[in-house]
Amino acid sequence: MTRTLIVGSGFVGRALAARLRAEGADPVLASRRPPAGTTTSWVPLDAADAGACARVVDQVAPDRLVLVHGPSDVTWCEADPERAVALHTAAAANLTAAAAGRRTVLISTDNVFDGSSPANDENSPTSPANAYGRAKLHAERIIGEAADSTVLRVSLIYGWEPAEAGKWLNFFASCAHRLRRGEPVEAPDDQWTTPVLVEDVATVTAAVLGAGAPALLHLGGPDRISRAAWAEAVADGLGVPRSLVRRVPKAAGRYASRPTNTCLTSDRLESFLAARGLRVRGVAEGVRVLLEAAP
Numbered sequence: 001m002t003r004t005l006i007v008g009s010g011f012v013g014r015a016l017a018a019r020l021r022a023e024g025a026d027p028v029l030a031s032r033r034p035p036a037g038t039t040t041s042w043v044p045l046d047a048a049d050a051g052a053c054a055r056v057v058d059q060v061a062p063d064r065l066v067l068v069h070g071p072s073d074v075t076w077c078e079a080d081p082e083r084a085v086a087l088h089t090a091a092a093a094n095l096t097a098a099a100a101g102r103r104t105v106l107i108s109t110d111n112v113f114d115g116s117s118p119a120n121d122e123n124s125p126t127s128p129a130n131a132y133g134r135a136k137l138h139a140e141r142i143i144g145e146a147a148d149s150t151v152l153r154v155s156l157i158y159g160w161e162p163a164e165a166g167k168w169l170n171f172f173a174s175c176a177h178r179l180r181r182g183e184p185v186e187a188p189d190d191q192w193t194t195p196v197l198v199e200d201v202a203t204v205t206a207a208v209l210g211a212g213a214p215a216l217l218h219l220g221g222p223d224r225i226s227r228a229a230w231a232e233a234v235a236d237g238l239g240v241p242r243s244l245v246r247r248v249p250k251a252a253g254r255y256a257s258r259p260t261n262t263c264l265t266s267d268r269l270e271s272f273l274a275a276r277g278l279r280v281r282g283v284a285e286g287v288r289v290l291l292e293a294a295p
């Protein structure tokens, strides 16, 4: 059975583990603290510790690795930019050294672009406008040098996370929990994303771990949508008044350090998906699927 070491046991790492298990593979999660809500095997690891990375790879003996660890909070990175760069750089260097040629996939971000363009494909020049994007770009460069690697840049990822997760929830979950309680949400009408369902990210990442994936691939959903329009779609799905969504300028709130466009496009993705019979769902379908499965 193919064993995958997933470094990062958070929202995305756990979804990937579930997908790999469903495919009959053998995922092992790694992070500093044990994750909640998963029965996947887990090992403790601080990816910034080179010796620990070597020991864990030796102990787990994975066939392939996925780097999907934090810090992932854009606001935290902006407040401590040097630490953000140092952590992502050290983790990428430590894990590629420990991987010693094993297939390695980095989950990166659309924040490597400055957000001035509504569409960024794999040929667009990178130019991060925030510390998070700079940190991830450092990691991308290290992973890109590794022998058998793919950098998978993913746009905003969404799905259910428990309201009490003790972290900044993804945009969909944060809106849906508040709107269900009848509470207002503030959403910028001047910040656009190409959101992707977390289950679709897991499916595509699992495919990227296999043979024939390009060294750089963009994964964005088919819809480019403002956060405000997206929050209104969630309100519609829940049957609560749209007036609970307060349209605000991005500069006024917690999304100030996000680029105007966190959007990804890719012809490469279309052919990659078509060759494997896969597809990535749009916002209307994604919101409907999530609300039907509401916890």
Ligand SMILES: NC(=O)c1ccc[n+]([C@@H]2O[C@H](COP(=O)([O-])OP(=O)(O)OC[C@H]3O[C@@H](n4cnc5c(N)ncnc54)[C@H](OP(=O)(O)O)[C@@H]3O)[C@@H](O)[C@H]2O)c1
Residues within 6 Å of the ligand: 007, 008, 009, 010, 011, 012, 013, 030, 031, 032, 033, 034, 035, 045, 046, 047, 048, 067, 068, 069, 070, 071, 072, 073, 087, 107, 108, 109, 110, 136, 153, 154, 155, 156, 157, 158, 167, 170
């Ligand atoms: N969520 C998105 O919309 C999105 C979009 C594009 C790309 N990504 C990328 O996907 C990755 C994960 O995102 P997420 O939403 O799943 O984040 P998350 O829920 O915050 O999970 C991050 C995970 O990384 C672990 N971690 C943090 N520092 C670590 C370290 N030094 N060593 C080992 N593990 C560490 C955390 O656990 P401990 O703190 O216990 O170690 C946690 O399990 C990030 O790299 C992010 O750039 C996310």
